[in-house]
Amino acid sequence: MSITSPSTDRISLRRRRPPRTGDGGSTRRIALGFAGGLIAIVAWYAVSVSGIVSGRGIPRPDEVITAAWTLFTEQDLLFDIRVSVTRVMIGxxxxxxxxxxxxxxLAWYPTLRAMVEPLVNFFRALPPIAxxxxxxxxxxxxxxxxISxxxxxxxxxxxxVLFEGISGIDPLLIRAARVLGANSWEIFARGVVPASVPHLFTAVRVALGVSWxxxxxxxxxxxxxGLGAAIQDASTFYRIPDMYVGIVMIGIAALVMDLILKLAQSRMTAWQEKSK
Structure with a gap:
């Protein structure tokens, strides 16, 4: 028979306590994000100076930064960014x-979903450039x-994303609402719509990534x-650093817009229980 002291119990409980996800967790995620970006830049520099890629090779990060400064100060790259961001937002x-x-x-009517889902998957698979x-x-x-x-x-x-997420809402909640006397409209307005808010944000974020x-x-x-036009113009005249600037600007703009959506989602869905 083993005897444990109160201090031992406190130690075991302390070890089992789940990690906190407050400001410390956010700071750690930000630091890890910067570390990942730094590793990517170092790897980029190593590949660019190694001569692995034939032809003119890959421009160094400092060459891309110099090209970006020139584009911002002499060719109004900021206007191209605004044009592309506006188009993406409208789309x-x-x-x-x-x-x-x-x-x-499609989520609410299974018969309609069975009829339309193949068409949706067909058109989704078509590349827009085609x-x-x-x-x-x-x-x-x-x-x-x-824009189209x-x-x-x-x-x-x-x-x-929407109909997959909405159709995955726990059916027990819907059945419980029916047992309590709620009609279809009340179930939809007070149950399905609030539960679908996270899926709506996910759908917008996916649409944003596809649009960029x-x-x-x-x-x-x-x-x-626009950034796409700037990249095409740079490729026509074989200005490789300028092409990299356009590509990086697309990634940065997409990242910033996605972070804004994530912040809005965390504010608007804070009332929901989240499992981590």
Whole structure:
């Protein structure tokens, strides 16, 4: 028979206590993010000076920074960033708003979902760049054509996430609400809609990522300004550091917008119980 002292019990409880996820956890995540970025830059520099890549090779990080300074000060790269961000925001907003009722309908009516889901998966699998010739035929080469490509990409990405997430809501909650006398509208408005808020944010974030991946294809449609147009212009004249600047700016803009969405999601879904 083993006897444990109170101090031993306190030690064991202290060891079993789950780690805190407060400010310390956030600071640690930020520090790890910076460490990962630093490792990526060091690896980039090592590859660029090693001569592994043939031809003109990969420009060093300092060469890309110099090219970025030149583009910002002499060619108004900030305006290109604003143009691309505006296009992506419009495409994501229109695509996500259009996907919202479709996602709810597909999740709420299994028969409709069985009929429409193959079509949704079919169109989602089509790369937006393959639709550029058709977009030019039907919408011309103006801003409407470019926005339509982003709306297309955002819509189908958001629909998939929405109806998969909403249909995965615990059916016990719906049955419990019916037992308590709630009608279909009350279940939908007071149960399904609040429970689907995290899935809505996830759908917008996925649509945002797909839109940034599509923006270069969208700006192939005779665009004069924008990050995709800047990359195309740099590739035409074989300015490799300028191409890297455009690529990095797309990644930074997408990262900032995603962080803003994550912050909004954490504020608006703080009432929900989260398991970590």
């Amino acid at each position: 994501v907003i229109i695509g996500s708003v259009a996907a919202l009722p479709v996602g709810f309908l 639709l550029v010739p058709l977009v030019i035929v039907y919408f011309g080469i103006g801003e409407t054509a470019r 490509i982003l709306v297309y990409a955002s819509f189908f990405a958001a629909v998939i 991946a599509t923006v270069v294809a969208a700006e192939l449609v005779a665009a004069q300004r």
